[in-house]
Amino acid sequence: MSRPLRVAIGGVHIESSTFSPHLSTAGDFEVTRGDALLARYGWLSPAEPWAADVEWVPLVHARALPGGAVTPETYDAWHAEILDGLAAAGPLDGILLDIHGAMSVVGRDDAEGGLVTAIRSLVGPEPFVSAAMDLHGNVSHALFDGCDLLTCYRTAPHVDVWETRERAARNLVDALRRGRRPHKALVHVPILLPGEMTSTRLDPAKALYARVPEIEARDGVIDVAIWIGFAWADEPRCSGAVVATGTDAAATAAAARELGRHFWEARDDFTFVAPTGTMDECLDEALVAVKDPARRPFFISDSGDNPGAGGADDVTFALERMLTRPEIADGSVRAVYASLVDPDAVARVADLPPGSPVSVRVGGRIDPREPGPLPIEGVLEAVADDPDGGRCVSLRVGGLSVFVTSRRMQYRELASYRRLGVEAGTVDLVVVKIGYLEPELFEAAGDWLLALTPGGVDQDLRRLPYERLLRPVFPLDRDFAADLTVVAR
Structure with a gap:
């Protein structure tokens, strides 16, 4: 045998x-x-x-x-x-x-x-x-x-x-x-x-x-x-x-x-798999869209810092733009930002009783892109242990829950939101560090936009400092005939 x-x-x-x-x-x-x-x-x-x-x-x-x-x-x-x-x-x-x-x-x-x-x-x-x-x-x-x-x-x-x-x-x-x-x-x-x-x-x-x-x-x-x-x-x-x-x-x-x-x-x-815009353009449309129940929850992909493609997961650009919006700050729009990795910030607040006031700077420690670490003045809303993100906290600022994690993670599953007390389907707006929406989020979304935000996985490839690619390559180059030679073994 x-x-x-x-x-x-x-x-x-x-x-x-x-x-x-x-x-x-x-x-x-x-x-x-x-x-x-x-x-x-x-x-x-x-x-x-x-x-x-x-x-x-x-x-x-x-x-x-x-x-x-x-x-x-x-x-x-x-x-x-x-x-x-x-x-x-x-x-x-x-x-x-x-x-x-x-x-x-x-x-x-x-x-x-x-x-x-x-x-x-x-x-x-x-x-x-x-x-x-x-x-x-x-x-x-x-x-x-x-x-x-x-x-x-x-x-x-x-x-x-x-x-x-x-x-x-x-x-x-x-x-x-x-x-x-x-x-x-x-x-x-x-x-x-x-x-x-x-x-x-x-x-x-x-x-x-x-x-x-x-x-x-x-x-x-x-x-x-x-x-x-x-x-x-x-x-x-x-x-x-x-x-x-x-x-x-x-x-x-x-x-x-x-x-x-x-x-x-x-x-x-x-x-692109969804309409695109700058972060401010996407927020402008989202804050109108959430008045229509059929378009809630409205998702915005913070795509340039998507950890699911290799982003650092701590660029604060999109969060900073959210915090400038009075509708979010005064709570008339219920929003979630998922997320930033910052184990030091989590360690500073995670042992406080829920409901405690917090004053902490978050993000901007790995990727130095502006605006860098952001000050958060709010309330500790929830603490949870996540199998992907480790110890995680939700910090409430007006109508906004800011998720901060101990390990880099992507909020692609609804269970991760629930661990921090949020049913994503019941909020108005979710901004998530992701590219195309993964299946659970896609099914949950009333509508969505892809924000062309800065980061290590910027969707606008023309903004990336390529030096070593084999050129020409589409779409960085357009007017050339492709060599489609078959290499056979």
Whole structure:
């Protein structure tokens, strides 16, 4: 009887803005190993039939909320642990990399490409490597060369994360059972757009990703995937990409070529997922809109400091603009600001009895953009422990609840608001550090706007100081012919 297939699993998963002054360290990551790592994957417990006779070998997996670039010592420790685990694992048939694709490490250009290159140097050319990625990741030539199979999410907001990981694992196991290394093809598409212009809720991204199942179903094709790329890192690898894998070389190359061409031809049709404006313009409209019950609660995305894309989570610009509005200050408009990370401010007030007066400066300690730390004179409204944000407080100023957290977090789930005593559906206005509204907020919103605020993930890419991107790239450059050459292996 032949031995079962042996497949190792591991990776480091973070999206990193090189324009954010925040640095991601080990304390920002959730790390799983051993049985806890394997327990993350639904196809293993109980095992799906296709996975049942595979021996899954856990390495290490580290995952963090998007942030600034990862410090070298943080990354190097997990890089070494992954390699040490592979060296100790014995013979392996395959490796599943559970990664993001937009991790930046201080002083390095291509963290994921460097990781797979090191893995290949250790294990040699024989084991098959499959990568499951975020569609906001990047596919460098090094990553493409080192992997046999690559796939990514097909929805934004991402509601198919676990489906994608399972697809990457199943494609790997199927290829190993066939006993033939897949053909693969890459097309770099010189487009770099923020995720808020490429949501699959709307065309053209909706229509573009809708082509994937049809192309994937063709004879000789295993998988096709579209990467939007990551707009908030100044690295040569950042751009759109299409990768196809298959059992037939010609069909695989044709699939990548066709989908890459469709991506490029749609470039002028991408628009923001919601109406946009400056923070003041968005507040002007919101304060009129909340008079209409059908438009409440009205959401404004403080998008430039969105921690879900790598923002520092402490730029106070949007909050400062809210505090100037008399309707909010006098309580005639009930509003929420979610949130600012400031563990020192939380520590100063969290042990006071609820209802206590507070005088504290919040935010502006990581990202120095104006106006910097803001003085808050108000009342301690609530204290809660949040699994993402740690100890959190709500400070009440007139009609405004200001959420302050001990750890960076994104207020994307309604339960996080409830922990601080706020039912988001009952307030007039919610300003949240986010880009496109995640599903729960989208369903709750009566209406919403995307504020083009300053920060490390500024939606107006023209305001970012790019120096190292491969140019030309749309939309920073417009009058050029795209090189859509297919790289086939």
